Amino acid sequence: MFLGRVAGTVWSTVKWPEAKGLKLLLVRPYRLGDLPPGATPTRGGGTASEPTDDLVVCADMLDAGPGDDVIVAFGHAARVALSEQLPAGAKPNVPIDAAVVAVVDRVSIEGGEPL
Amino acid sequence: MFLGRVAGTVWSTVKWPEAKGLKLLLVRPYRLGDLPPGATPTRGGGTASEPTDDLVVCADMLDAGPGDDVIVAFGHAARVALSEQLPAGAKPNVPIDAAVVAVVDRVSIEGGEPL
Amino acid sequence: MFLGRVAGTVWSTVKWPEAKGLKLLLVRPYRLGDLPPGATPTRGGGTASEPTDDLVVCADMLDAGPGDDVIVAFGHAARVALSEQLPAGAKPNVPIDAAVVAVVDRVSIEGGEPL
Amino acid sequence: MFLGRVAGTVWSTVKWPEAKGLKLLLVRPYRLGDLPPGATPTRGGGTASEPTDDLVVCADMLDAGPGDDVIVAFGHAARVALSEQLPAGAKPNVPIDAAVVAVVDRVSIEGGEPL
Amino acid sequence: MFLGRVAGTVWSTVKWPEAKGLKLLLVRPYRLGDLPPGATPTRGGGTASEPTDDLVVCADMLDAGPGDDVIVAFGHAARVALSEQLPAGAKPNVPIDAAVVAVVDRVSIEGGEPL
Numbered sequence: 001m002f003l004g005r006v007a008g009t010v011w012s013t014v015k016w017p018e019a020k021g022l023k024l025l026l027v028r029p030y031r032l033g034d035l036p037p038g039a040t041p042t043r044g045g046g047t048a049s050e051p052t053d054d055l056v057v058c059a060d061m062l063d064a065g066p067g068d069d070v071i072v073a074f075g076h077a078a079r080v081a082l083s084e085q086l087p088a089g090a091k092p093n094v095p096i097d098a099a100v101v102a103v104v105d106r107v108s109i110e111g112g113e114p115l
Numbered sequence: 116m117f118l119g120r121v122a123g124t125v126w127s128t129v130k131w132p133e134a135k136g137l138k139l140l141l142v143r144p145y146r147l148g149d150l151p152p153g154a155t156p157t158r159g160g161g162t163a164s165e166p167t168d169d170l171v172v173c174a175d176m177l178d179a180g181p182g183d184d185v186i187v188a189f190g191h192a193a194r195v196a197l198s199e200q201l202p203a204g205a206k207p208n209v210p211i212d213a214a215v216v217a218v219v220d221r222v223s224i225e226g227g228e229p230l
Numbered sequence: 231m232f233l234g235r236v237a238g239t240v241w242s243t244v245k246w247p248e249a250k251g252l253k254l255l256l257v258r259p260y261r262l263g264d265l266p267p268g269a270t271p272t273r274g275g276g277t278a279s280e281p282t283d284d285l286v287v288c289a290d291m292l293d294a295g296p297g298d299d300v301i302v303a304f305g306h307a308a309r310v311a312l313s314e315q316l317p318a319g320a321k322p323n324v325p326i327d328a329a330v331v332a333v334v335d336r337v338s339i340e341g342g343e344p345l
Numbered sequence: 346m347f348l349g350r351v352a353g354t355v356w357s358t359v360k361w362p363e364a365k366g367l368k369l370l371l372v373r374p375y376r377l378g379d380l381p382p383g384a385t386p387t388r389g390g391g392t393a394s395e396p397t398d399d400l401v402v403c404a405d406m407l408d409a410g411p412g413d414d415v416i417v418a419f420g421h422a423a424r425v426a427l428s429e430q431l432p433a434g435a436k437p438n439v440p441i442d443a444a445v446v447a448v449v450d451r452v453s454i455e456g457g458e459p460l
Numbered sequence: 461m462f463l464g465r466v467a468g469t470v471w472s473t474v475k476w477p478e479a480k481g482l483k484l485l486l487v488r489p490y491r492l493g494d495l496p497p498g499a500t501p502t503r504g505g506g507t508a509s510e511p512t513d514d515l516v517v518c519a520d521m522l523d524a525g526p527g528d529d530v531i532v533a534f535g536h537a538a539r540v541a542l543s544e545q546l547p548a549g550a551k552p553n554v555p556i557d558a559a560v561v562a563v564v565d566r567v568s569i570e571g572g573e574p575l
Contacts, residue, residue, distance in 0.1 A: 001287040001328050003240065003256065007147060008224040010118065012186065012217035016196055024186070026118065026222070028147055031283045032237060032258055053146045057116040057186050066225030071242065071254070071287050073327045075190060075305060081246055081325035095196035095216045097188045098116050101325045102242035107256070109238040110296030122377060123454040125348065127416065127447035131426055139416070141348065141452070143377055168376045172346040172416050181455030190420055210426035210446045212418045213346050231517040231558050233470065233486065261513045262467060262488055301472065301484070301517050303557045305535055311476055311555035331555045332472035337486070339468040340526030352492060353569040355463065357531065357562035361541055369531070371463065371567070373492055398491045402461040402531050411570030420535055440541035440561045442533045443461050 001073045002056075003104065004029040006066050010057060016095050022059045022082070025100065027072055029054050035109055058098035069104040077101070116188045117171075118219065119144040121181050125172060131210050137174045137197070140215065142187055144169050150224050173213035184219040192216070231303045232286075233334065234259040236296050240287060246325050252289045252312070255330065257302055259284050265339055288328035299334040307331065346418045347401075348449065349374040351411050355402060361440050367404045367427070370445065372417055374399050380454050403443035414449040422446070461533045462516075463564065464489040466526050470517060476555050482519045482542070485560065487532055489514050495569055518558035529564040537561070 004027040012024070058072050059082055073081060078099035119142040127139070173187050174197055188196060193214035234257040242254070288302050289312055303311060308329035349372040357369070403417050404427055418426060423444035464487040472484070518532050519542055533541060538559035 001254075001326070003285060003287050006225075008150075008222060010186065010217075010219055011221045011223075012219050016216065024116075024217075026147075026224070030285060032256075032285050033283050035238075035285075053148050055118060055145055055147050055150075057118050071240065073325055075192075075327055077305075077309070077325045077327040079192070080323045093195045095188055095192045095214070096116070097190055097192040099325070101246065102240075102254075104240055104242050106241045107238060108241075109256070110236075121455075123380075123452060125416065125447075125449055126451045126453075127449050131446065139346075139447075141377075141454070168378050170348060170375060170377050170380075172348050190422075194422070208425045210418055210422045210444070211346070212420055212422040231484075231556070233515060233517050260515060262486075262515050263513050265468075265515075301470065303555055305557055307535075307539070307555045307557040310553045329555070331476065332470075332484075334470055334472050336471045337468060338471075339486070340466075351570075353495075353567060355531065355562075355564055356566045356568075357564050361561065369461075369562075371492075371569070398493050400463060400490060400492050400495075402463050420537075424537070438540045440533055440537045440559070441461070442535055442537040 001071050001077075001101065002029045003069065003071055003107065004056065006064050006068045006070060007055070008066060022061070022094070022096065024057055025060045025064065027056045027058055027070060027100075029056065030069075032109075035107060056098055058100055059094075059096045060100040062100050062103055064100050064103050069107070070100045071102040071104060072098055073101045074098050116186050116192075116216065117144045118184065118186055118222065119171065121179050121183045121185060122170070123181060137176070137209070137211065139172055140175045140179065142171045142173055142185060142215075144171065145184075147224075150222060171213055173215055174209075174211045175215040177215050177218055179215050179218050184222070185215045186217040186219060187213055188216045189213050231301050231307075231331065232259045233299065233301055233337065234286065236294050236298045236300060237285070238296060252291070252324070252326065254287055255290045255294065257286045257288055257300060257330075259286065260299075262339075265337060286328055288330055289324075289326045290330040292330050292333055294330050294333050299337070300330045301332040301334060302328055303331045304328050346416050346422075346446065347374045348414065348416055348452065349401065351409050351413045351415060352400070353411060367406070367439070367441065369402055370405045370409065372401045372403055372415060372445075374401065375414075377454075380452060401443055403445055404439075404441045405445040407445050407448050409445050409448050414452070415445045416447040416449060417443055418446045419443050461531050461537075461561065462489045463529065463531055463567065464516065466524050466528045466530060467515070468526060482521070482554070482556065484517055485520045485524065487516045487518055487530060487560075489516065490529075492569075495567060516558055518560055519554075519556045520560040522560050522563050524560050524563050529567070530560045531562040531564060532558055533561045534558050 008026040010024040123141040125139040238256040240254040353371040355369040468486040470484040
């Protein structure tokens with residue numbers, strides 16, 4: 001999993017039935033240098049510096065929005081996360097390989113080293 | 116998953132039966148710096164700047180073409196995407212690990228920051 | 231798997247039931263240049279130089295803490311590690327794709343080359 | 346999957362029974378800059394410029410050789426590819442995570458841009 | 461899979477029962493530039509130049525040691541490799557995602573190009 005900030009939203013018309021209605025977000029991963037010691041990202045206005053330039057597209061069912069700091073998981077873990085909130089009987093076989101699994105409240109970087 | 120632009124097509128004569136007839140595309144992933152705030156890629160003529168130099172080969176059953184912006188998924192998600200449009204009874208065990216799962220209509224990058 | 235040092239902790243309020251209560255750590259992977267020949271990282275005060283700037287979020291059930299050197303596994307291996315210490319009957323289907331699988335006592339770099 | 350050129354061969358004496366007899370190749374991934382517009386790699390003498398410096402080891406059952414341009418798949422897809430040509434009854438549980446799934450005839454890079 | 465050289469050993473006291481007794485090695489991946497044309501790495505004294513600075517931790521049941529050139533597989537392939545040499549009845553569900561699957565005898569880089 002990685003820690004990242006929501007940078008935007010993707011809209012698409014052609015999707016598989018299982019993925020229909022899923023919100024797709026663009027998330028930028030943080031690197032350690034982006035996080036000052038004691039950093040405390042908060043919803044909608046993180047105190048951390050800018051994250052990296054990479055972009056991951058992931059599904060979101062936790063109502064995350066631009067500026068939020070989130071944790072993103074890949075592969076089977078992402079499909080488990082999505083299937084647990086789908087209506088009973090829905091198949092976990094969504095064609096999705098990344099999903100937001102947590103919205104971050106606080107990040108603690110330990111030690112006095114200049115991280 | 117990642118957001119990328121279709122850059123080309125690959126032809127091959129030797130393929131496994133399950134993969135026969137599948138269109139294989141070359142897709143270049145975007146980085147955040149490639150997308151201006153409010154960027155709105157469109158079919159066949161994206162407004163975004165040039166994506167990265169990486170190349171991913173993926174199967175496509177959504178009729179995407181060069182210049183289209185697409186979302187590509189890996190692994191099991193890719194095989195799910197492909198099997199859902201195969202004739203009933205066809206095995207999902209295609210030797211494919213990447214597939215186009217959506218053709219992008221619009222990408223919204225939030226905030227006024229120079230992304 | 232990779233060898234890394236625990237750099238911090240992540241708190242989040244919104245998580246899936248299966249992941250509730252799991253401690254989430256930020257871990258920085260080491261590169262070879264970070265480890266002097268004969269390096270012997272120890273709990274809470276590694277002798278190795280600073281690891282890389284990458285950040286991986288992983289679950290921890292081994293009571294690792296900041297400064298510890300750990301081994302992190304991905305995917306199915308991570309869920310196996312977590313499920314083996316969950317109460318009997320708990321599902322291994324946690325939406326987690328990375329976990330601490332060992333706390334490192336000692337790393338031996340062989341040869342006299344300047345690694 | 347990725348597009349790469351076969352750069353060499355690996356021999357090893359110690360292998361699992363399931364992997365015995367499998368040819369192992371070294372493949373170098375291409376980046377987009379390596380492929381001129383309209384590039385047409387051919388067996389044994391690609392027209393593309395040199396691919397990247399990365400190296401992937403993969404199993405090959407398609408009789409690819411040094412200089413050939415191939416498509417390589419990872420994980421389950423690789424084992425599916427290998428198992429489909431193994432004698433009936435052979436287990437797909439080979440300890441292999443990458444395999445050649447196609448030998449490339451032609452690559453078409455669209456657009457007049459200097460790719 | 462990748463080709464790498466064993467650089468060291470990791471000891472840890474806290475491990476899951478399934479992983480107990482497994483030797484854990486640090487392996488450095490090679491890049492193509494590290495291998496001279498016709499390179500022939502040998503056990504305990506490779507002729508190739510220095511591999512990259514990356515480090516992968518993997519389990520080893522093939523008695524590889526520092527200086528050996530090995531092939532490492534990830535994910536399910538690694539667990540298959542490990543389970544095939546475990547006592548009958550042992551579960552393949554080890555919390556391990558990388559393992560040595562072959563000790564390399566010889567690597568052949570084709571062509572006269574300066575690889």
